[in-house]
Amino acid sequence: MTEAIISILIGLVALAIGGELLVRGAVGVANKLGVSTLFTGLVIVGFAxxxxxxxASVQAALIDSPEIAWGNIAGSNISNSLLILGATALIAPIVLTGMGKRDAAVGLGVSALLWVLTAAAFGSLWIGVGLLALLISYIVWRYRHPRAADEEDEEEGPDALWLAALLLVGGVGVLVFGGNILVNGAIEIATILGMSETVIGLTIVAIGTSLPELAASAVAAFRGKPGLAIGNVVGSNIYNILLIGGVTMILVPRPIPFELVDVEFAVVTGSALLIWILLARGKTIGRGLGALLLAGFAANTVYLLLAQ
Incomplete structure (x- = not known):
């Protein structure tokens, strides 16, 4: 137990350091390439x-455990939309300037698509290929059609593109290290406490694999880069469904576990709808709303724990 607690503490420190490195690198890359930090958050940081x-999902698919893979995708998107966005807003209110609503609409669309595929029990190799094709189309479209609202005031970054890229990649590496060591410690404690593997997968593993997004978005919001914070959350949600879901479907070409349709994928779609409404109509995601998002995440987690 002591070693697990030490692992969690080391992981938290690594996440803080990695988040700062990643944000500095991402801002530098955006400045040097002449793209917005929102685009960088959506495409580069969201992917990383x-x-x-x-x-986690590919490993689960390779051992023929698609339930864990799809549960991780659902749990991670819920963590992104409710936990990460809520915690980020509590740390520093996120000022919205009309940015990201097109991307939030894409996130809502692919969330609804995943829900429909699950409800209809569709599953095949070609659906997986189609999901990957949608992702490529989205990235190309997003790059070719930026909007003025996406832009933010430039902040001086590293003097060279290679240095900015090095900071970004290094930050991601430290984030992944911190997330992994924290998750391992949390799983050890959860196992000692008698939690089931399913609940561990839907809660601790899903939350743990979302820790890089949490660290990156929190640091970005704290440093006054709302585009990077929002782009990271929305972009990660899109990647989770189209990239990770597509690869999982290709590796295990059969219907998505139907038990996810009633609650988890409904929450995924509902939270995606909420993000779209906020970005389309809201001006600020303040601390009060952040607290409500965290409360929604806590309620979903309690439900999972009671339903095991």
Whole structure:
């Protein structure tokens, strides 16, 4: 138990350091490439911080445990939308300037698509390929059609693109290390406390693999980079469904576990709808709303624990 607690503390420190490195690198990359920090958060940071989910879900698919893979995708998206956005708003209110509503609409659309695929019991290799094709199309479309509202005031970053990229990659590496060591410690404690593997997968593993997003978004919001914070959350949700879901479907080409349709995928879609409404209509995600998002996440977690 003592070693597990030490692992959790080391993981938290690594997450804080990795988040700062990643944000500095991401801002530098955005400045040097002439793109917005929102685009960087959506495409680059969203992809990078989704790698823990990718590894966990692919490993589960390879051992023929798609329930864990899809449960991780659902749990991670719920963590992104409710836990990460809520915690980030508590740390520093996120000022919205019309940014990201198109991307939130894409996130809502792919969440609803996943819910429909599950309810209809569709599953095949070609559906997986189609999900990956949708992701590629989204990235190309997003790069070719930026909006003025996506832009933020430039902040001086590293002098060279290679240094900015090095900071970004290094930050991701430290985040993944911190997330892994924290999750391992948490799983050890949960096992000692008698939690089931399913609940561990839907809660601790899903939350743990979302820790890089939490650290990155929290640091970005604290440093006044709302585009990076929002882009990271929305982009990660899109990657989780289209990239990780697509790869999982290709590796295990059969219907998504139906038990996820009634609650978890409904919460995934509902939280995606909430993000779209906030970005389309809201001006600020303040601490009060952040607390409500965290309360929703806590309620979902309690439900999972009571339902095991």
């Amino acid at each position: 911080t989704s790698m823990p989910e990718m590894v």
